[in-house]
Amino acid sequence: MPFGAWTVEPSIGMHYRSGGLGTYLYGIEAGDDGDPFRIDPHIVPFATLTAGFELSDHWTLLVGLSGEYLPDAVTDCPLVDDSYTATSVLGITYTS
């Protein structure tokens, strides 16, 4: 959605992740050091906000924010200290 020279794209959604993917990301597999901890299938809500500011016909300033909420199935793993992930990006691009 445009706001002057800005284009803003909010998004919300959810991931359903299988146990295999969850364990790959945050669990302890059989070949790892420590007692195995397999993460059950789970749902991860997420939200993103991306904004682009047209500096000129070719140059764009980009700002992005993203966050995920990790459910108990993930945070119960002893490796996991927090129940969310957050990422922000600031960038500039040249487009042909």
Add this chain to the structure above:
Amino acid sequence: MSRHKRSYSSLGLLTVMSLATTWPVQAEAVWALGIGLELASSPIEKDDVDISPVLIASYENDDVLGGSLAVGTTEGISYGRLFPGGLTISAFLDYRLSPLDDADGAVADGIDRDVAIEIGGRVDYLTSRGIFSASILGDVSGAHDGAEATLAY
């Protein structure tokens, strides 16, 4: 160090950002190059925030065998076709890295993860209220043999 942090952003924020580099949507081939800085928190190491550089490079061509081909450093490879009524169906190939792969500190010592190569399909439905999308992907590299389904608006 920063590599693993993109495990949970490569399919999310950076994907959106990379696609955003083609704003406004243009006909036929468009390429984009850029740089950025990423700040990412890890659920593995509380209070740890990484700052790392990001290279953004993408190419999109809306006229490849009747569909749209997109290749980029942050969104992998995708090919989609637009159908009447605002429906787009696409297939994609991307990679994912676990945040456990090279986490700092002793918490993840003795844990190693391979890069996962994933393929999937996606349906986007453009309405006057926004874009509804659904996708499903699975690992084809044997890194986790898992799957993920996503609904987004």
